[in-house]
Amino acid sequence: MTDVRGRVKAFLAERDPATTDRLDFLRARFDAGLAWVHFPEGLGGLGLPRAQQELVEAELAAAGAPDNDPRRIGIGLGMAAPTILAFGSDELKQRLLRPLWTGEEVWCQLFSEPGAGSDLAALGTRARRDGDDWLVTGQKVWTSSAHTARWAILVTRTDPDVPKHAGMTYFVCDMTDPGVEVRPLRQITGEAEFNEVFLTDVRIPDAHRLGEVGDGWRVAQTTLMNERVAIGGRSIPREGGMIGVVSDTWRANPDRRTPEAHDRLLKLWVEAEALRLAGIRLRQQLANGAPGPEGSAMKLAFARLAQELSGLELEITDDGLRYDDWTLRRPDMVDFTGRDAGYRYLRAKGNSIEGGTSEILRNIIAERVLGLPSEPRVDKDVAWKDLPK
Amino acid sequence: MTDVRGRVKAFLAERDPATTDRLDFLRARFDAGLAWVHFPEGLGGLGLPRAQQELVEAELAAAGAPDNDPRRIGIGLGMAAPTILAFGSDELKQRLLRPLWTGEEVWCQLFSEPGAGSDLAALGTRARRDGDDWLVTGQKVWTSSAHTARWAILVTRTDPDVPKHAGMTYFVCDMTDPGVEVRPLRQITGEAEFNEVFLTDVRIPDAHRLGEVGDGWRVAQTTLMNERVAIGGRSIPREGGMIGVVSDTWRANPDRRTPEAHDRLLKLWVEAEALRLAGIRLRQQLANGAPGPEGSAMKLAFARLAQELSGLELEITDDGLRYDDWTLRRPDMVDFTGRDAGYRYLRAKGNSIEGGTSEILRNIIAERVLGLPSEPRVDKDVAWKDLPK
């Protein structure tokens, strides 16, 4: 077995993180196969088990090495990269993975459409063959990072005459194409984390297709299976996250306390603690190699808790009628603790919608975890173009 | 217009309630058309608007007249009588309605089956033609009063080869037939309000059929439309019903109080009061001739409140671990205030099941009140015998 720790030490011996340029360091790390060790050699990895990555991260962090700011490039790392690895040509992998991992090229995801939210397979963005290229026209929505992205993963409809799951095709899309227009999508918080993306005869070379023509649904499943609640390596401390903020608000505002709010806070405190413990348990299962399906319970509970806690916070804060700022901001990511109670209340409403609504999640739990039968389906055998929309 | 009040006065002038035998009085009242004035003359009525009945009741009550104990014979009055009136032959009406109304003959309802609860139209009790009679075999369940009933209204399956709604036929069944066996059905409270009824080659003359052969579903709808939450003539006082019992328990047990239980009680008090007000409003709408669909909201809310209140009561009562009596009793009706907290807790569980589950009620509200579309149906065009069971 490759001695990963030894490799890291050797790598560090040649490059002092304190004196090496950040980007040079990251590129060299990729080239040394220490980006994601479970990727193949030559593509940032060493073909090792995924679990070994933790050792690499720990060693590098201990040495004060820069990281690639993984939260900022989460879509590239978590969704695009595994899909490119699984379905891309060698040329695409060589071209795309390195700048993806170093963060030099940001990625976004062109999946959701105004008419295809929970039902992704209903999407209608058309791709038509044009010689060696495809011409793509349609509208995508809820695209984070579209305004900073160099590339997108894109699912399109190539055959409207077959049932919806069968007529989709998956591409890598160049966001600098002149047919791509990105508009900020303002949310109820006042800010615009997301975008609408309008595609008008965007030209995509066939070489940028991932998977076969008509096989886009299956390729998209690979992407989505990698979009799950990230389970970090470390435990959250007690009162970590929103429960801590709200508990502190409670402690700071004795005038706003009522017995009713008190018990509500305690109930939520109990649930937040239990959710934290469930997270610890899930991580211990993962470490043990036997992860359970509890991650979906955690997403469901997290959304509900965030909503109830922030709703309560407005009642117990000094003046819940105020808001901090309605300016149209364009944040890189959600800031649940840096802003005020009103922001948390409004933003938390999205927790049960984004990344799969709580309703879809309940369907999935009922069918996949509990084994309950599915509902009668009316859309399985109908050509996409004949579906009611 | 007939002067109803005058008729009642004339009737009372001839029969002093204080000195007349109760049954004689009731029979005479029926014969005088003062039983249900909206029924035809000769069948206990005068062919008058239904609203006039209230005048009759008020006059008779003021005179101290005996009533026919309407709660005890509710199934006969509320369900059997309107169906017999709408679908029975003249002979049947003449034979059945008078003793039904006076209470001399008790009625029960043979609808639900172990395999057909919410889905009444799935029922499988078979009726086969045998000359001028029918022979009926099957099992019914949740039959109140079956052990005291002289007659039953009965829905059967006469044609298993057509879709379920089309192959049903409705009868009046003589409960003294030797093929009828009644067994008490013990509930979680320990008592047996209801029965299972086993029918084995029960012989029913074709003359006891209500409606056409195969038209039983439509006839049953007439019955069920009359089975609605009874809206009494008088308002409930504040803290009437279970909320009063639980509030008194609270007042009596200061040691058991917690801030959490306090707010829960207050929430339920508020809802009980609002439910009472909604009842007043519904009665005022009825009196105004413009009833709304709020009755179904009230049944839903009543069930939930009864369950939550009784659940709370066990926590605040002196010793919620005790029960009053597990003896197999056979009560005539539910006694929500005469027994203890544990009984209320257990019995209230039935409130969201009996007379239409809360789940079915929500379907009905969503579709009929809110106009939301129905779910895809898989059982509409399939012969009953081919349905999965």
Place this chain on the structure above:
Amino acid sequence: MSDPNLLTSDVEEALRAGVRELLADKADAATVLGRVESSTPSDLDLWRTLVDLGATSLPIPESLGGQGVSWREAAVVAEELGRAVAPVPFLGTMLATAALLTLSDDPHAQDALKRMASGESVVVLAIPLSGPVDGPLARTVRSVADAGVADQFLVPADGGLHLVEAASVQPVVSLDLTRPVWDVTFDDPGVRLTGSGESAVDSALLAGSALLAAEQVGIAEWCLTTTVAYLKQRYQFGRPVGSFQALKHRLADLWQSIVLARAAALNAADALATSNDDVRVAVAVAQSLCSTVAVRAAEECVQLHGGIGMTWEHPAHLYLKRAKADELALGTPGRHRAALASLVNLPG
């Protein structure tokens, strides 16, 4: 105790129809959203039309230029304004109206009511919309509803009510875009009105809470109706989303809650109109229930609209913000229940 009248009369329904028609014309969602993003969030043109319709002076006696009807009618208007989240100073002026009506022996109070009825003045009660009002009031009163368009304020101080012009009215970045609040500073004691300030404020809070309950019913109904309409026309998985049973059941439950909330709100308005002994109980019941139902309706509206409900361009957020702010306004549900506890002998 005889039963309250929980039906709306033909006259009340005619009033409702008039206000609703006006709002459909002048305060549709796009107009309201445009308005609240402007520098003048309150719509004084719309207000003037409501004044002319008589909708703003219903409880003021005819002798003072008002309509001389009752709080029942005012509640009808509140409900319709809630249904449209119309940005007009109704709540603030009704609070002032209720306070002034208890002091109407005072000629300054009479004069103020006259000016309010005619639309000449907008007078607002200077209390914080949320939070305790029983403490001593500072020179600056924080978070006063409708203050931005007021000419005069009724200021509780030293046990009395003072009719005052403000030294400054500072806009506050408010959670509720359609009823923003302002911080108001006073440096002139103004005119002290004859009579008890405490009982005037008490009356104002009772009337305001009853109107708020009606408003909340309007909000909840808009949210339910809009959600139902959306789910009927939105298709996913080849079916209208409104045919999915889990959503149908949630909406049925919501409708059920609104049935109860409506009865409670009507009862509070009726109790106020008939000045019956039960008004405190009626108001506490209505406020605690309707607050909760309106928030739930607005939250379900956002959730069941999916992504579109999270956007700024869809009006759902205006209702969510109003519903949540209303829940905090004039006492949270928990505080109303705590008040109820002593009224109905359910000690903690």
Place this chain on the structure above:
Amino acid sequence: MSDPNLLTSDVEEALRAGVRELLADKADAATVLGRVESSTPSDLDLWRTLVDLGATSLPIPESLGGQGVSWREAAVVAEELGRAVAPVPFLGTMLATAALLTLSDDPHAQDALKRMASGESVVVLAIPLSGPVDGPLARTVRSVADAGVADQFLVPADGGLHLVEAASVQPVVSLDLTRPVWDVTFDDPGVRLTGSGESAVDSALLAGSALLAAEQVGIAEWCLTTTVAYLKQRYQFGRPVGSFQALKHRLADLWQSIVLARAAALNAADALATSNDDVRVAVAVAQSLCSTVAVRAAEECVQLHGGIGMTWEHPAHLYLKRAKADELALGTPGRHRAALASLVNLPG
């Protein structure tokens, strides 16, 4: 503070499998229903088998004849007994065990533990299962769990714990058929054990609450599993009832609650086993959550079984009664949350 161990070990799973197999054999639903209707509601044959398996003496040191493992293992047994609502005196004896372990310098306490481990005696802590235990105890202790099969009682009195035989043990008509309670009267002071009775009872309540949480997880899981199985095979409207989305969503939510409850219960048992400082918080969290989840699971089980769930012959009611009684036992969820408030500095 390092993370608790929230996984069950292979040894613990082997213990679970052994107990579960035994209960499947000796305590299926029909057997339990028959048993609780008899004059001897506790199943002493089953108890004896559990004793022989070592499942009743897990936290007792090997030197006293016990298994010398920890409360984690006892919690596994509690969960399985809950899953079967097995009518055995586990809770009462575990309360006594926990109390005696704090007094184990006393030779009488050691002797009692030995007799309990061997199965020679059933010793039960004489406290009311529900209601305050901090008041002065009368000569008669009401509603004592498992008292009907006890040979001896541990009675808190005068600041100490006394090992006593009862003068009379009166059956009580109990809500919970599978864990009925008795009223117990004492006239003999018995043997006073050396050490603090208060801290012994305190330890007993902590251990008992943690075991109750595990039991509640077992109850909740049985209710969920049984309901899911029923709804898969029950057809209405030509479809399995379990395919109706509204029910699926409710069951998904219930499963989610059980995931959280299980983590909390495991944490309480682990905290107890490792005697860590956090045990009071862990127990309060687990008890308040698991109580509520078990009741909800049992209530949903009855409701979603429709009529059949309301019958005496279906076992659902045994679980409903146990879940509700467990909610009252050793402190309601509200009382546990009130205790938590001071532990985590969230004053009311």
